[in-house]
Amino acid sequence: xxxxxxxxxxxxxxxxxxxxxxxxxxxxxxxxxxxxxxxxxxxxxxxxxxxxxxxxxxxxxxxxxxxxxxxxxxxxxxxxxxxxxxxxxxxxxxxxxxxxxxxxxxxxxxxxxxxxxxxxxxxxxxxxxxxxxxxxxxxxxxxxxxxxxxxxxxxxxxxxxxxxxxxxxxxxxxxxxxxxxxxxxxxxxxxxxxxxxxxxxxxxxxxxxxxxxxxxxxxxxxxxxxxxxxxxxxxxxxxxxxxxxxxxxxxxxxxxxxxxxxxxxxxxxxxxxxxxxxxxxxxxxxxxxxxxxxxxxxxxxxxxxxxxxxxxxxxxxxxxxxx
Amino acid sequence: xxxxxxxxxxxxxxxxxxxxxxxxxxxxxxxxxxxxxxxxxxxxxxxxxxxxxxxxxxxxxxxxxxxxxxxxxxxxxxxxxxxxxxxxxxxxxxxxxxxxxxxxxxxx
Numbered sequence: 001x002x003x004x005x006x007x008x009x010x011x012x013x014x015x016x017x018x019x020x021x022x023x024x025x026x027x028x029x030x031x032x033x034x035x036x037x038x039x040x041x042x043x044x045x046x047x048x049x050x051x052x053x054x055x056x057x058x059x060x061x062x063x064x065x066x067x068x069x070x071x072x073x074x075x076x077x078x079x080x081x082x083x084x085x086x087x088x089x090x091x092x093x094x095x096x097x098x099x100x101x102x103x104x105x106x107x108x109x110x111x112x113x114x115x116x117x118x119x120x121x122x123x124x125x126x127x128x129x130x131x132x133x134x135x136x137x138x139x140x141x142x143x144x145x146x147x148x149x150x151x152x153x154x155x156x157x158x159x160x161x162x163x164x165x166x167x168x169x170x171x172x173x174x175x176x177x178x179x180x181x182x183x184x185x186x187x188x189x190x191x192x193x194x195x196x197x198x199x200x201x202x203x204x205x206x207x208x209x210x211x212x213x214x215x216x217x218x219x220x221x222x223x224x225x226x227x228x229x230x231x232x233x234x235x236x237x238x239x240x241x242x243x244x245x246x247x248x249x250x251x252x253x254x255x256x257x258x259x260x261x262x263x264x265x266x267x268x269x270x271x272x273x274x275x276x277x278x279x280x281x282x283x284x285x286x287x288x289x290x291x292x293x294x295x296x297x298x299x300x301x302x303x304x305x306x307x308x309x310x311x312x313x314x315x316x317x318x319x320x321x322x323x
Numbered sequence: 324x325x326x327x328x329x330x331x332x333x334x335x336x337x338x339x340x341x342x343x344x345x346x347x348x349x350x351x352x353x354x355x356x357x358x359x360x361x362x363x364x365x366x367x368x369x370x371x372x373x374x375x376x377x378x379x380x381x382x383x384x385x386x387x388x389x390x391x392x393x394x395x396x397x398x399x400x401x402x403x404x405x406x407x408x409x410x411x412x413x414x415x416x417x418x419x420x421x422x423x424x425x426x427x428x429x430x431x
Contacts, residue, residue: 018427023345026426027358030419034365042372048384056368057361063391064325126326157325194349222353223325261349264342264356265325266333266363 031057060265064157064225067126094141107311108142113251116292120248124270124290126158135292139244143253143310145303147244147294154237156293157223161270163245163291164263165278171198171213172205183275194221194261195239215305217243217256218272219293223265242296242303245273247281249289253308254280255296280307326392329367332413335359335420341427363419370415374404 035057039046049055054062096111115138119131127135132149139147149159167189168180177188198213199205221227221238240257247253256277263269271293278286296303338359346352375383383403386396400408 018341018345020345020347020351023341023427024351024355024358027355027362027423030423030426031358031362031365034362034369038365038369038372041369042380044380045368045372045384048381048388052388054388056364059327059364059391060325060360062388063327066390067326067392123331190344191347191349191352222356225325262352262356264339264360265330266335266356266360267339268331268333 060223061225064223094138109251109311112138112142112246112310113249116246116248116251120160120292124158124161127160132159132294136294139246139253139294143244143308145244145253145255145308145310146297148297149294151295151297152237154234154295157220158270159294160248160290160292162268162288163271163273163278163281163293164267164269165287166216166218166260166272166274168275169193169198169213169216169259171209172200172202173197174202180275183279186275189260193259195235195259198259211305212240212257212259214274214276215254215256216259216274217245217277217293218260218262219243219258220263220265220270221258221261242298242305243293244296244308245271245277245281246292246294247289248292250282252281253310255303255305255308257305327364328387328390328392328394328396329412331394332409333363333416334413335363335416338420338423341424359423363416366415366419367412370411371400371408374406374408374411375400376403379403 038056045056119134120127127149129149136147136149139145149155165186167187168177168183169189170192175188177184180188193216198209219238221234224234227234238258240259243256243258245254245256254273254277256273260272263272269288271291273281281291282289342352342355342359346355371383372380383396383399386393386399390396397408404411
């Protein structure tokens with residue numbers, strides 16, 4: 001394959017097509033080795049975690065509980081979150097947009113980017129409820145999309161994180177990369193999405209399902225603190241749930257359907273996007289970047305999947321012909 | 324949410340690529356992700372404690388337990404260890420990635 005870096009040794013592994021059992025055994029062995037080594041060298045660490053009733057290996061769950069409890073009690077908000085910036089009232093932004101539009105100076109997207117640059121922290125992190133509320137209002141006013149950080153009581157682990165490029169998903173048994181034109185170089189994911197095939201066969205693949213794969217998003221449902229406890233409700237709730245993804249650097253926004261779970265926490269990414277989603281968010285070379293991801297409150301299924309071309313959308317109080 | 328103070332130092336893209344190419348179902352993928360995650364926490368903790376003077380171990384463990392997400396832990400470690408802690412953790416994660424990939428290449 002062309003374009004490999006010398007450091008990309010995993011291609012050699014791939015060529016041998018290792019199987020799942022083999023990989024699992026190797027990884028498990030390494031895990032046991034690491035655990036044993038730590039416990040032999042530092043028995044007081046094992047004792048410490050045992051007394052606290054947690055396992056070091058499950059520290060992410062503990063972190064989720066600590067942060068969850070902090071958010072509930074407001075403890076985390078006593079001191080401003082890292083990188084917190086002061087938020088002007090949303091109506092000030094809307095006024096700015098109206099003035100700019102009336103004078104035909106600045107398109108809404110530019111104003112949105114300036115707003116995000118001014119008021120979001122440089123490094124991604126979970127946003128406070130106030131910050132999320134603020135963005136909901138701004139998105140609604142500027143783009144006309146009813147986006148919500150919390151919808152029907154559900155909230156992602158983070159709404160401001162890093163998105164990474166994903167491959168195409170198989171829509172039905174026998175689906176091939178050739179039917180995913182024009183984005184072929186990204187390839188097809190070897191496994192299925194978290195909800196399996198989109199359709200049982202090619203003939204059952206509707207336009208709606210085609211669109212769901214084309215504009216799909218990946219979110220970390222597996223790390224939701226109550227994911228295992230609230231099944232099958234959560235799995236059904238998240239299946240094809242519409243989200244709006246906003247590239248915080250350029251303001252490009254897209255409506256996508258959640259169709260897979262991931263990425264792993266240790267990848268440094270929090271979301272994933274289909275080749276089409278990534279292309280629209282950042283262009284052909286865009287592989288990774290900061291985004292805001294909110295649910296779309298669309299009970300009547302009126303918001304179509306795909307790009308949000310809000311420079312053409314009517315702003316509150318501004319006739320469409322003036323935009 | 325779930326966050327650890329060293330999340331931003333983790334680079335395991337190649338391991339991720341192997342898992343993605345091998346796991347056929349979501350369950351398989353998630354199982355392997357968790358195994359790697361657990362290994363990582365033990366290795367990072369081991370490396371940190373190797374460098375941290377023994378008299379500070381309990382204090383660090385208390386702080387880590389109270390706020391595993393808090394990046395100020397890096398500042399704390401930096402002060403007590405006196406070395407570039409971020410680089411130490413990065414190196415340890417790099418070593419783990421290398422070892423895992425070498426192990427997998429030894430198949431035949």
